[in-house]
Amino acid sequence: xxxxxxxxxxxxxxxxxxxxxxxxxxxxxxxxxxxxxxxxxxxxxxxxxxxxxxxxxxxxxxxxxxxxxxxxxxxxxxxxxxxxxxxxxxxxxxxxxxxxxxxxxxxxxxxxxxxxxxxxxxxxxxxxxxxxxxxxxxxxxxxxxxxxxxxxxxxxxxxxxxxxxxxxxxxxxxxxxxxxxxxxxxxxxxxxxxxxxxxxxxxxxxxxxxxxxxxxxxxxxxxxxxxxx
Numbered sequence: 286x287x288x289x290x291x292x293x294x295x296x297x298x299x300x301x302x303x304x305x306x307x308x309x310x311x312x313x314x315x316x317x318x319x320x321x322x323x324x325x326x327x328x329x330x331x332x333x334x335x336x337x338x339x340x341x342x343x344x345x346x347x348x349x350x351x352x353x354x355x356x357x358x359x360x361x362x363x364x365x366x367x368x369x370x371x372x373x374x375x376x377x378x379x380x381x382x383x384x385x386x387x388x389x390x391x392x393x394x395x396x397x398x399x400x401x402x403x404x405x406x407x408x409x410x411x412x413x414x415x416x417x418x419x420x421x422x423x424x425x426x427x428x429x430x431x432x433x434x435x436x437x438x439x440x441x442x443x444x445x446x447x448x449x450x451x452x453x454x455x456x457x458x459x460x461x462x463x464x465x466x467x468x469x470x471x472x473x474x475x476x477x478x479x480x481x482x483x484x485x486x487x488x489x490x491x492x493x494x495x496x497x498x499x500x501x502x503x504x505x506x507x508x509x510x511x512x513x514x
Contacts, residue, residue, distance in 0.1 A: 404439030
C-alpha cells in the first residue's frame with residue numbers, strides 16, 4: 286500500500302520562511318514555504334512496520350524477523366507485477382488515466398522504497414538483537430528505540446535520495462541547489478518517524494505484556510521460535 290501511495294501526494298504540515306530585509310520570519314501552517322515540513326503520504330503508516338519487526342524479533346528471534354522482511358519484499362514485488370500486468374493487458378474505462386498515473390508513480394518509487402526497506406529493516410533487526418544481547422534481555426525500551434531510530438534514518442536517507450536521483454519524483458525546484466532541498470525532505474521525514482518511534486514505546490511494552498501470555502513465550506528467558514509447553 287505504501288508503495289502504491291508513495292509520492293503521489295505530499296502533506297505539508299507547516300513551513301518556515303526565514304527573515305528578509307523587509308519581512309520577519311514566519312511559520313505558515315499547511316502551506317508550502319522556503320523550508321517546508323512535508324511528508325509523502327506513503328510515510329504516514331510506515332513507522333508501524335518497525336514496531337511489528339521489533340515485536341517479531343522479541344518473541345521469535347532474528348531468523349524469523351529476517352524471514353518476515355523477505356516476505357515483505359516478495360509481497361511488494363507481487364503488487365508491482367499486478368500493476369504491470371494491469372497496464373499491459375488491453376482494456377479501458379472512464380478513470381483509466383488515474384490507474385496509469387498511480388502505476389507510473391508506483392514504478393518510479395518502488396526501487397527507492399525497496400532498497401530502503403530492505404536495508405533499514407535488516408539494520409533494525411541486527412541492532413535490536415545487538416542491544417538485546419548486550420542488556421541480557423532487559424531494557425526493552427532501549428533496543429526498541431535505539432534500533433528503530435538508527436534504521437529509520439537509514440531508510441529516510443535512502444528513499445529520498447534514490448527517489449530523486451533514480452525516479453525524479455520529488456517536488457524540488459530545479460533552479461535551487463538540490464542537496465539543501467533533499468536534506469529538508471530527509472530531516473522532516475526522519476523527525477516524523479523518530480517522533481512516532483519514541484511515542485510507540487508504551488505500545489511495545491503493552492504488546493509484549495499481552496502477547497507474552499497469549500503466545501506463551503517469555504522473550505527475556507527464551508526468545509526463540511516455538512511457544513512454551
